[in-house]
Amino acid sequence: MAKDPLRSLLISDFCIDNLGRLLDNDESPPGTTTLVAPYGQVLPLLMNPESGHLSPPPDCVVIWTLPESQVSLFSTILTYGNTPIESVLEQVDIFAAAIRNFSSRARFVFVPTWVTAPYRHGFGPLDLRPGIGIESALMRMNLRLTEQLAESTNVYVLNSQKWVQRAGSNACDPRTWYMAKIPFADQVFKEAALDIKAALQGLTGGARKLIILDLDDTLWGGIVGETGWQNVRIGGHDAVGEAFREFQEALRALSDRGILLGIVSKNEEDTALEAIENHPEMVLRKGDFAGWRINWQDKARNIVELVSELNLGLESVVFIDDNPAERARVSEALPEVFVPDWPKNKLFYARTLLSMRCFDGPALTREDRTRSSMYASERERVSSRQEFPSLDDWLVTLETQVRIEPLNEANLQRASQLLNKTNQMNLTTRRMSQEELRNWSMSNGNRLWTFRVSDRFGDAGITGIVSVHPEGESVRVIDFVLSCRVFGRGIEEVMLHTAILHAQSISAREVNLEYLPTPRNNPCREFLVKSGLTPGNEDHFFSWSAEREFAPPESVKIVGEPS
Amino acid sequence: MMNTESRILEAIYKAIDQMNERLPPGKQLVKSGDTALIHAPTGLDSIELVGFVVAVEDQLMETLDASISLADAIGHEGDHNPFETVGTLALFIGQELEGEGHG
Numbered sequence: 320m321a322k323d324p325l326r327s328l329l330i331s332d333f334c335i336d337n338l339g340r341l342l343d344n345d346e347s348p349p350g351t352t353t354l355v356a357p358y359g360q361v362l363p364l365l366m367n368p369e370s371g372h373l374s375p376p377p378d379c380v381v382i383w384t385l386p387e388s389q390v391s392l393f394s395t396i397l398t399y400g401n402t403p404i405e406s407v408l409e410q411v412d413i414f415a416a417a418i419r420n421f422s423s424r425a426r427f428v429f430v431p432t433w434v435t436a437p438y439r440h441g442f443g444p445l446d447l448r449p450g451i452g453i454e455s456a457l458m459r460m461n462l463r464l465t466e467q468l469a470e471s472t473n474v475y476v477l478n479s480q481k482w483v484q485r486a487g488s489n490a491c492d493p494r495t496w497y498m499a500k501i502p503f504a505d506q507v508f509k510e511a512a513l514d515i516k517a518a519l520q521g522l523t524g525g526a527r528k529l530i531i532l533d534l535d536d537t538l539w540g541g542i543v544g545e546t547g548w549q550n551v552r553i554g555g556h557d558a559v560g561e562a563f564r565e566f567q568e569a570l571r572a573l574s575d576r577g578i579l580l581g582i583v584s585k586n587e588e589d590t591a592l593e594a595i596e597n598h599p600e601m602v603l604r605k606g607d608f609a610g611w612r613i614n615w616q617d618k619a620r621n622i623v624e625l626v627s628e629l630n631l632g633l634e635s636v637v638f639i640d641d642n643p644a645e646r647a648r649v650s651e652a653l654p655e656v657f658v659p660d661w662p663k664n665k666l667f668y669a670r671t672l673l674s675m676r677c678f679d680g681p682a683l684t685r686e687d688r689t690r691s692s693m694y695a696s697e698r699e700r701v702s703s704r705q706e707f708p709s710l711d712d713w714l715v716t717l718e719t720q721v722r723i724e725p726l727n728e729a730n731l732q733r734a735s736q737l738l739n740k741t742n743q744m745n746l747t748t749r750r751m752s753q754e755e756l757r758n759w760s761m762s763n764g765n766r767l768w769t770f771r772v773s774d775r776f777g778d779a780g781i782t783g784i785v786s787v788h789p790e791g792e793s794v795r796v797i798d799f800v801l802s803c804r805v806f807g808r809g810i811e812e813v814m815l816h817t818a819i820l821h822a823q824s825i826s827a828r829e830v831n832l833e834y835l836p837t838p839r840n841n842p843c844r845e846f847l848v849k850s851g852l853t854p855g856n857e858d859h860f861f862s863w864s865a866e867r868e869f870a871p872p873e874s875v876k877i878v879g880e881p882s
Numbered sequence: 883m884m885n886t887e888s889r890i891l892e893a894i895y896k897a898i899d900q901m902n903e904r905l906p907p908g909k910q911l912v913k914s915g916d917t918a919l920i921h922a923p924t925g926l927d928s929i930e931l932v933g934f935v936v937a938v939e940d941q942l943m944e945t946l947d948a949s950i951s952l953a954d955a956i957g958h959e960g961d962h963n964p965f966e967t968v969g970t971l972a973l974f975i976g977q978e979l980e981g982e983g984h985g
Contacts, residue, residue, distance in 0.1 A: 334929060336929045337904065337929065337933065340904050340905075340906075341904060343906075344904060344905075344906060492936060494932075494935075494936050494939070494953065495932055495933070495936055497953070498932045498935070498953055498956070499928065499929055499932040501929070501932065505900075505904065505933065
């Protein structure tokens with residue numbers, strides 16, 4: 320199902336039309352329709368909420384300016400004049416304040432940092448000296464801008480220096496500047512468009528979450544089944560071995576920020592796992608992988624099985640394999656999976672991984688940092704399930720605890736992340752920025768609670784949210800969102816119990832839920848059907864009379880109550 | 883060996899390839915001498931034209947090692963704007979290159 324394109328607005332003091340074209344012509348999701356605000360009207364636009372360009376409100380606004388245009392004192396520095404940096408920074412503060420005030424008018428605001436043309440030699444060896452150098456002043460200005468915008472959760476400062484670096488020596492072309500006030504070459508705009516599209520994809524829940532790796536000549540050098548684990552190439556005084564070790568370190572770094580790792584490899588499982596556990600130079604160990612399929616089956620089939628086991632969608636997956644035939648097979652069979660071209664030269668593996676944009680997310684939460692260990696806990700949990708004849712008996716032994724908290728500044732970031740990333744147990748698949756979520760929860764009697772889940776195997780963190788809106792004598796559940804990692808452990812019932820308890824506390828007569836179907840959220844409907852709620856005339860409406868209790872399962876201990 | 887006229891066309895066609903990467907499907911330029919460059923409905927707008935000028939200049943440098951400025955030609959008025967079509971542009975560039983050694 321194609322989604323509506325995001326409405327983008329570009330605000331600039333130079334001709335930025337080329338960026339608009341690149342954004343709109345890029346076929347990667349999410350699609351955009353871009354409007355370019357009148358050239359050179361940056362501050363008037365930021366300070367005029369009635370501007371026609373802001374109606375209807377854009378999803379995304381890019382505010383890209385030249386430093387000398389918005390910070391007039393920087394012009395003096397550019398001409399080697401002597402200007403106190405404090406006065407320059409005061410002008411930066413004014414510009415940042417205008418952006419902060421403006422930021423509520425769009426879901427996402429991108430502000431590229433200021434750059435000067437690479438051909439500008441400046442003061443040479445004195446150019447980074449505080450109080451003298453042009454680059455020194457510019458670095459201070461950019462730092463101040465990022466600090467001033469740090470509290471605006473929907474404002475993202477983008478590093479345009481990287482775009483200029485990647486574009487090379489012709490990044491700034493005087494010909495386009497003199498003819499059309501375009502300061503940057505196409506290559507700079509291309510890099511900008513790629514970063515902005517990747518950010519939008521992440522912000523709208525489309526970031527990749529799982530890297531599935533081949534083993535031989537991908538995670539280490541050589542074929543373990545032939546050489547034995549002692550002789551695979553990783554680490555040591557060997558360029559190739561060192562490159563594999565750095566590649567694994569880069570993977571572990573991604574894992575530390577919440578990207579899951581998996582293995583799909585044609586190998587003997589025991590042989591491969593022995594190498595992972597025993598080789599002294601191996602960076603990644605069994606516990607670093609959320610799951611694996613190591614056998615001689617078709618890799619596409621193994622990927623489908625592994626992704627299903629981890630309760631993820633194929634559109635979450637990146638598949639890395641040194642073998643072009645395997646990559647082609649997976650690309651063709653599973654078009655949702657991102658299969659990057661992989662370099663033949665093993666010394667380029669880490670560089671290729673580190674340059675990938677598909678993992679860009681809007682936030683980094685505690686849950687992200689501990690995700691891999693949560694999956695390891697889940698493996699133990701599932702393993703323990705085999706020991707009990709009934710599900711109820713097993714649930715009791717988990718000693719599950721759910722902490723319910725109203726939305727607050729401490730859990731806002733994670734709540735927004737859950738809302739925007741969860742697809743399966745999601746009643747309405749509503750997507751909102753942190754700012755929008757905060758504002759919504761504070762208006763019209765709306766309420767939102769988060770659910771933190773832990774058990775004897777570990778702490779899963781905040782994995783659920785419920786929000787409600789009063790509607791006459793009823794309460795309508797707006798969001799009912801639960802991470803797939805804790806499905807089927809009684810948390811869903813605790814969430815319903817919470818909404819019904821709230822309805823009772825404000826003397827509402829009933830609780831209503833309207834399920835909005837998507838290609839992925841059928842698990843939510845299945846839960847509602849079997850939960851005992853009364854189905855409406857149409858099959859996506861459900862209700863519960865607030866005169867009746869909705870008891871939470873005895874296997875779950877609830878800490879905190881909706882207030 | 884290619885003559886100068888062919889190499890000028892080759893440079894313009896390479897610039898067209900570059901331009902087509904950023905033009906929407908309905909505005910893609912065809913590699914032909916008759917292709918209109920500046921008139922609606924399929925011609926380039928002013929910003930696209932600037933990009934095209936820079937691309938042609940760069941390709942002329944690469945293909946013919948010729949440094950030529952086309953900025954002045956954009957402003958030609960009347961019926962003889964060099965950017966009317968790919969063919970007129972090639973002709974104009976040829977004349978400019980011929981005139982290079984004079985004076």
